[in-house]
Amino acid sequence: xxxxxxxxxxxxxxxxxxxxxxxxxxxxxxxxxxxxxxxxxxxxxxxxxxxxxxxxxxxxxxxxxxxxxxxxxxxxxxxxxxxxxxxxxxxxxxxxxxxxxxxxxxxxxxxxxxxxxxxxxxxxxxxxxxxxxxxxxxxxxxxxxxxxxxxxxxxxxxxxxxxxxxxxxxxxxxxxxxxxxxxxxxxxxxxxxxxxxxxxxxxxxxxxxxxxxxxxxxxxxxxxxxxxxxxxxxxxxxxxxxxxxxxxxxxxxxxxxxxxxxxxxxxxxxxxxxxxxxxxxxxxxxxxxxxxxxxxxxxxxxxxxxxxxxxxxxxxxxxxxxxxxxxxxxxxxxxxxxxxxxxxxxxxxxxxxxxxxxxxxxxxxxxxxxxxxxxxxxxxxxxxxxxxxxxxxxxxxxxxxxxxxxxxxxxxxxxxxxxxxxxxxxxxxxxxxxxxxxxxxxxxxxxxxxxxxxxxxxxxxxxxxxxxxxxxxxxxxxxxxxxxxxxxxxxxxxxxxxxxxxxxxxxxxxxxxxxxxxxxxxxxxxxxxxxxxxxxxxxxxxxxxxxxxxxxxxxxxxxxxxxxxxxxxxxxxxxxxxxxxxxxxxxxxxxxxxxxxxxxxxxxxxxxxxxxxxxxxxxxxxxxxxxxxxxxxxxxxxxxxxxxxxxxxxxxxxxxxxxxxxxxxxxxxxxx
Amino acid sequence: xxxxxxxxxxxxxxxxxxxxxxxxxxxxxxxxxxxxxxxxxxxxxxxxxxxxxxxxxxxxxxxxxxxxxxxxxxxxxxxxxxxxxxxxxxxxxxxxxxxxxxxxxxxxxxxxxxxxxxxxxxxxxxxxxxxxxxxxxxxxxxxxxxxxxxxxxxxxxxxxxxxxxxxxxxxxxx
Numbered sequence: 043x044x045x046x047x048x049x050x051x052x053x054x055x056x057x058x059x060x061x062x063x064x065x066x067x068x069x070x071x072x073x074x075x076x077x078x079x080x081x082x083x084x085x086x087x088x089x090x091x092x093x094x095x096x097x098x099x100x101x102x103x104x105x106x107x108x109x110x111x112x113x114x115x116x117x118x119x120x121x122x123x124x125x126x127x128x129x130x131x132x133x134x135x136x137x138x139x140x141x142x143x144x145x146x147x148x149x150x151x152x153x154x155x156x157x158x159x160x161x162x163x164x165x166x167x168x169x170x171x172x173x174x175x176x177x178x179x180x181x182x183x184x185x186x187x188x189x190x191x192x193x194x195x196x197x198x199x200x201x202x203x204x205x206x207x208x209x210x211x212x213x214x215x216x217x218x219x220x221x222x223x224x225x226x227x228x229x230x231x232x233x234x235x236x237x238x239x240x241x242x243x244x245x246x247x248x249x250x251x252x253x254x255x256x257x258x259x260x261x262x263x264x265x266x267x268x269x270x271x272x273x274x275x276x277x278x279x280x281x282x283x284x285x286x287x288x289x290x291x292x293x294x295x296x297x298x299x300x301x302x303x304x305x306x307x308x309x310x311x312x313x314x315x316x317x318x319x320x321x322x323x324x325x326x327x328x329x330x331x332x333x334x335x336x337x338x339x340x341x342x343x344x345x346x347x348x349x350x351x352x353x354x355x356x357x358x359x360x361x362x363x364x365x366x367x368x369x370x371x372x373x374x375x376x377x378x379x380x381x382x383x384x385x386x387x388x389x390x391x392x393x394x395x396x397x398x399x400x401x402x403x404x405x406x407x408x409x410x411x412x413x414x415x416x417x418x419x420x421x422x423x424x425x426x427x428x429x430x431x432x433x434x435x436x437x438x439x440x441x442x443x444x445x446x447x448x449x450x451x452x453x454x455x456x457x458x459x460x461x462x463x464x465x466x467x468x469x470x471x472x473x474x475x476x477x478x479x480x481x482x483x484x485x486x487x488x489x490x491x492x493x494x495x496x497x498x499x500x501x502x503x504x505x506x507x508x509x510x511x512x513x514x515x516x517x518x519x520x521x522x523x524x525x526x527x528x529x530x531x532x533x534x535x536x537x538x539x540x541x542x543x544x545x546x547x548x549x550x551x552x553x554x555x556x557x558x559x560x561x562x563x564x565x566x567x568x569x570x571x572x573x574x575x576x577x578x579x580x581x582x583x584x585x586x587x588x589x590x591x592x593x594x595x596x597x598x599x600x601x602x603x604x605x606x607x608x609x610x611x612x613x614x615x616x617x618x619x620x621x622x623x624x625x626x627x628x629x630x631x632x633x634x635x636x637x638x639x640x641x642x643x644x645x646x647x648x649x650x651x652x653x654x655x656x657x658x659x660x661x662x663x664x665x666x667x668x669x670x671x672x673x674x675x676x677x678x679x680x681x682x683x684x685x686x687x688x689x690x691x692x693x694x695x696x697x698x699x700x701x702x703x704x705x706x707x708x709x710x711x712x713x714x
Numbered sequence: 715x716x717x718x719x720x721x722x723x724x725x726x727x728x729x730x731x732x733x734x735x736x737x738x739x740x741x742x743x744x745x746x747x748x749x750x751x752x753x754x755x756x757x758x759x760x761x762x763x764x765x766x767x768x769x770x771x772x773x774x775x776x777x778x779x780x781x782x783x784x785x786x787x788x789x790x791x792x793x794x795x796x797x798x799x800x801x802x803x804x805x806x807x808x809x810x811x812x813x814x815x816x817x818x819x820x821x822x823x824x825x826x827x828x829x830x831x832x833x834x835x836x837x838x839x840x841x842x843x844x845x846x847x848x849x850x851x852x853x854x855x856x857x858x859x860x861x862x863x864x865x866x867x868x869x870x871x872x873x874x875x876x877x878x879x880x881x882x883x884x885x886x887x888x
Contacts, residue, residue, distance in 0.1 A: 343783030589767065635769035675785040677768065677778055679820055684768055690778055690785040698766040698778050698785055710770075 170270050173214045174263050180207035181256050181263075182400065188249050188256075189403055195244040204252070205234040211259060223262050229288040230255045246411075251284075251291045253404075258284055338390060342577065345380075345387045346673050350696050352380045388575060393433045395473045395482070396424030401437065402444045406469060409448045416455050416466040417448060423473035428480050429575040432552050436482070436572070439548040443484045443568055444469065446542065451488030451566055461563060463487070478580070479554075480572045487565040491558070493517055499526065518558040522546040552576065553596055579691070580671050583699065584650065584663040586631050587638040590699040591663070592672060592691055597704040599651040599658065601666065604644050617644070619660045621651055630662045634686065634707060640664040654704040661707065670694070674701060685710045735856055736837045741866055742809065742826040745797045748866045749826075750833065750859060755871050757810040757821060759829055762802045776825060781810060788823035789875060800827065814872050822875055833866070835859050840868065 184207040190200045212227035230252055236242040355361065356373055364370075399421045410417035428436075447469055455465035472483040493514070500506045500520045512520075520526060524543040549556055554572035573579070573596075581592035582601075600621075608620045609628075617628040628649065632639035641647060641664070649660040672691035675698075676682060688703035739750035765788050767777040774793035778785050788808060792800060800806075805828035812819045843855045854873035859866045 347783040637767065637769070675783075677785055678787050678822075679815060679817060680822075681768055681771065681775070681778070681787050684770060686770075687768065690766070692780045692783065692785070696780055697764050698780050700766060700768065700778075 167270055170218060170266060173218055174267050174270075177211045177214065177259065177263055180211055181260055182397075183207060184256050185253065185404055186400055188252055189407055191244050192246065192249045192407070198238065198240075201234060201238050201244070205231060205238055208234060208255075220262070220266065223259060223266075226255050226258055226262075226284060226288070229285055233288055233291055248291050251287055255284060255288060333390075338387075341390075342387055342673065343675075345384050346692060349380050349384055350692060350694065352376060353694060354696070388577070389427070391430050391575065391577065392427035393430050394424060395426050395428055395433065395480075396421075398433060398437055398440055399424055399471050399473075402440060402471060405441055405444055406448065409445060410452075413448065414454065415448065415452055417452060418466050418468050420468055420470045421472070422470070426473040426475065426480060428473075428572065429577070431576050432480075432572055435548060435552055436570075439545040439570070440471075440482065440484070442542075442545050443570075444471070447484060447486040447488065447566070447568075451486040451490075453489050475574075476571075478574065480574060482570040482572065483567060484570070485565060485567040490562040490564055490566050491518055491521070491560040492562065496520055515558070518560060521558075522556065553579070553594070555596070577673055578671055579674050579701065580669070581691075581701065582650070583667040583670055583693070584631075584648070584661075585640075585665050585667050586635070586663050587640055589635075589637050590667060590693065590697075591631065592670070592699050592701045593650055593652065593661065594688070594701065594704065595669070597652045597654050599653050601648055601650040603647075604649050606645060609644055619644075619649055621649075621658075621660065624658070626651065626658050626660050628660045628662055629707060631702075631707070632662075634710060652704050652708075654708060657708065659708055661702075661704075672699070672701070733837050733840070735840050735868065736835055739833050739835055739859070739866070739868060740809070741830040741833055743828045743830060744791055744795065744826055745800075748830060748864065749791075750835075750866045750868045751809075751811065751871045753832055755811045755813075757812050760808050760810065760823075761804075762806045762808060762825070779808070779823060781821065781823075784821065786810070786821045786823055788825060790825045791874075792825070792827070794874070803827075811871050811875075813875050824871075824875075833859070833861060835861075835868075 184204050187200045187204045187207075191197060191204070194200075208227045208231045212224050212231055215221075215223035215227060233242070233248070233252070237244055237248070242248070356377060361369065361373065403419055403421075406417055406419045452467040452469070453461065453463075458465050458467065468485075468487050470483065470485040472481075472485070474481055474483075496517055497506070497512075497520075500517075500523070501508065503523075503526065505520060505523050505526065506512065522542045522545070526542065546556060549570055549572070552572055553576070554570055557569040557571065558566065559569070560566040579592070580595045582595060582598060584591050584593055602621075604619055610618050610620070610625070612618065617630075618625045619628050620626075628644070630639075631637075632642075639647070644662060647662055647664050648666060649662055651658060651660055670693070672693070674688070675690045675692065677684065677687065677690050681687075686703055686706040688701045688706075690698045691701050693699045738753040740753050740756050741748055741750045743749075763779060765777040765779055768775060768787075771777075774790050776788045776790045778787055790799075792798070802825070806825065807829055808823040808825055809829070810821055810823050813822050839859045839861060840857045841860065842857055843852055844858075854870050854876070856868040856870050859868055
C-alpha cells in the first residue's frame with residue numbers, strides 16, 4: 043500500500059487517467075484502449091506508482107500506434123501529454139530505492155519539481171489562450187452545476203462535473219505554471235473529493251466557498267488574459283483567505299456529513315460513464331469557427347445584392363414573357379436558394395439566449411440569499427436565438443429587471459405565508475418568438491405593482507398632473523420614468539436611482555419595448571419585445587415627391603388621410619392634427635428635408651402618427667409605397683451625423699432609400 | 715496624409731529628385747478644364763445613375779448611391795469647385811475613388827463631366843503649381859501637366875475630399 047505522502051499523487055494520477063479515459067470514450071477510440079486505461083487506473087489506485095509505470099509505458103506505446111485516421115482530438119492529446127509528463131516524472135523517481143516516500147508528493151506535481159522552467163509555457167499565447175477558453179467553459183458549467191447541487195444536495199451526479207472542472211483547471215494551470223490558480227483549484231478539488239466520497243455533506247456554506255473560488259478563478263483568468271494581451275506576466279489577487287476558508291470548509295463536522303452519507307455511495311462508480319454522456323453535446327458546440335465580423339458584414343452585403351439581382355431577373359419582362367416552363371422552374375429554384383442563403387447568413391450572427399439566463403441564475407441565488415427570500419428560478423426557451431449584439435446589450439437590462447423583481451416584487455417568506463402563498467417565490471425567465479419578434483418574459487409571483495403607490499409617487503415627482511386620467515398600462519409605464527423608484531428604502535440590491543429608466547433606454551436602443559402585466563398579490567410580468575436582429579429593420583416606405591424614405595415600423599402608431607376638420611393651426615403657423623382626441627403637432631417631411639412634395643395640401647397626403655421618446659407627432663408625407671424589411675446600412679463616415687437620418691437601405695430596385703430617425707426628425711423641427 | 719505634405723513641401727521648393735508625382739493619371743473633363751487624378755486612387759468608373767439626396771448637406775454632396783451593397787456618398791466636383799452646375803448627360807459619370815481618412819480608406823463617388831484618357835506622366839511633364847500669391851494655399855493641387863500643348867490640372871483627391879472639409883460639413887448639419 044502506498045504511504046500517506048504518495049496517496050494524493052495517486053489520486054491525482056487516477057483522476058487524470060479517468061479523465062483521459064472519458065475523453066477516449068467521447069472520441070470513440072476502441073474499447074480495448076479504454077479497458078486498458080481502466081486497468082491502469084485500478085492498479086494505480088491499489089499499488090501506487092512504481093508498478094504502473096510499465097503499464098503506462100505500454101499504453102503510451104499503444105497510443106502512438108493509434109492510426110492517424112482516427113480522430114484523436116486536441117483534448118486527448120493534451121490530456122495524454124499531461125499524463126505522460128506526470129509519468130515520466132514518476133518513473134524517474136520510483137525506480138530508485140524505497141526512499142521516495144517524502145519526495146513523491148512533490149514529484150507528482152511537475153510544476154513544483156522544475157521551478158527553473160517557470161513561465162516557459164506561459165509565453166505560448168496559443169496554449170494560454172486555449173487554457174483561458176477551456177477554463178471559462180468549465181467555470182460556467184461549474185456554476186450551473188453548483189446551483190443544481192444547492193437545490194438537491196444528494197444529487198451526487200452533479201458533483202462529478204464540478205470536480206472534473208476544477209480538476210482540469212488545476213491540471214492545466216499546473217501545466218502552464220499558474221501556481222495561484224492551481225492552488226485554489228487544488229483545494230477545492232480536495233474538498234469536492236471528500237464530498238464525492240460522501241465524507242462531507244454539501245451545505246450552503248460549501249456551495250458558497252466553491253462559488254467564491256470559481257469567482258476567484260474567473261478573475262484570475264481575466265488577469266491572465268490581460269497579461270497575455272500586454273505580454274507581461276499575470277498578477278493575481280491574494281488568495282490566502284480563500285484558501286484557508288476552503289480548508290476550513292473541509293473540516294466541517296462529520297456528524298453533518300453522516301446524515302447525508304447513506305444511499306449515495308453506490309452512485310459514485312457509474313458516474314464516469316454518465317458524465318461522459320452529459321458532456322457530449324458540449325463537444326458538439328466546440329465545432330465552431332471564429333469569423334471576423336467585417337467578413338460577415340461583407341457577406342451580408344453581397345447576399346443582399348444577390349437577392350436584389352435575383353428579384354430583378356425574376357421580374358424581367360422578357361423572361362416573364364417567355365413560355366419556357368423549364369426556365370420558370372429554374373428561376374423559382376434560384377429564388378428559393380437565394381432566400382435560404384440569406385436566411386443562413388442572417389443566422390450566423392445569432393446566439394442562443396441560454397447563456398444570459400445562466401448568468402441570472404447565479405444572480406438570483408446570491409440576491410435571494412442576501413435578502414433572506416426563498417426564490418426558485420425557472421427558465422424556458424434557452425435555445426431561442428437572437429442577434430449577438432442584442433444578446434450582449436441585453437445582459438445589463440435583464441440583470442437589472444431580475445434584481446428588481448427580487449427586491450421589489452417578491453415578498454419575505456413570512457409575508458408570503460401570511461398572504462396564503464408558497465413561501466418559496468418563483469421567478470420565471472422565458473424567451474420565445476412571436477410575430478417576427480423575440481419576447482423575453484420576466485415573471486415573478488410577488489406582490490405585484492401597486493397602482494396607488496405609483497400614482498402617488500409620480501404626483502410627488504411631478505411626473506403627472508393632479509387628476510390625470512391614466513390607463514393601467516400608462517400607470518405601469520411610469521416606473522420607467524427617470525428618477526422613479528417605489529422602494530421606500532434603498533437596499534443594497536436596488537433602489538439606487540439608476541433604475542428602470544436605464545432599462546428602458548437600453549431596450550429602446552435595441553429598438554425594443556417593454557410591456558407590463560401585473561395583478562396585485564399575484565405578481566408582475568415584464569415582456570421585453572425585441573427585434574430579431576439589429577441588421578434588419580421593418581419599415582414603411584413613404585414617398586415625398588421623387589424621394590423614398592423608410593419609416594421604422596416600431597415608431598409608427600397609425601396613419602391616416604386627414605380631413606380638413608381634423609386640422610388646426612396655432613397662430614396660423616404651427617399645424618396640429620386631432621388624432622383620437624389628442625392634438626398632435628404635424629411635421630412636414632418635405633419642409634424638414636427641403637424637397638419638392640407632390641402636393642403641399644395636407645388633405646392630399648398622408649399623416650403617419652409616430653411615437654418616439656414618449657412623444658407623439660404626425661409626419662406628413664405624399665403617400666405610402668409599401669411595407670418592407672430592409673438591411674440597415676451606414677451612410678459612411680462623412681454623412682453619419684445627418685440629423686433625422688438613421689442610415690440607408692437598398693430597396694428592391696437596387697437604389698438607396700434613407701431610413702428616418704424619427705427622434706431626429708422631430709427635434710430638428712422644434713429647433714426651427 | 716504624410717505623403718501629401720511631403721509632396722507639398724516639394725512643390726514649394728524647386729523640383730527635387732524623389733518626386734512622387736510621376737505615374738499614371740486618369741484625366742477627366744470638368745467644364746472647360748481637364749483634371750487628372752492618380753489612377754491608383756480610382757476604384758471604378760460608372761455611368762450616372764439615380765442618386766438618393768441626403769437632406770441638410772452642402773449642395774456639392776449629391777447624395778448616396780448603392781455600390782454593390784455598400785452605400786457610398788457622391789460629391790459633384792463641379793459644385794465643389796464652385797463651377798456652374800451642369801445638367802447630367804450621357805457622358806457624365808461617377809468616378810469611385812478610394813480616399814484616405816483618419817479611420818481608414820473609404821469609398822466616395824465624384825461626378826465629372828466625362829472621362830478622357832489615362833496618361834502616363836513623367837517628371838518632365840509635371841510642373842509645379844504657379845504661385846497665385848500669398849494666402850491662396852492650394853494643398854489639393856499636385857501640379858500641372860502639359861501634354862501636347864494642353865494643360866491638365868493634377869489633383870490630390872485625398873485633399874479635395876479632405877476630412878476637415880467634411881467635418882465642416884458635419885458642423886453645418888448640426
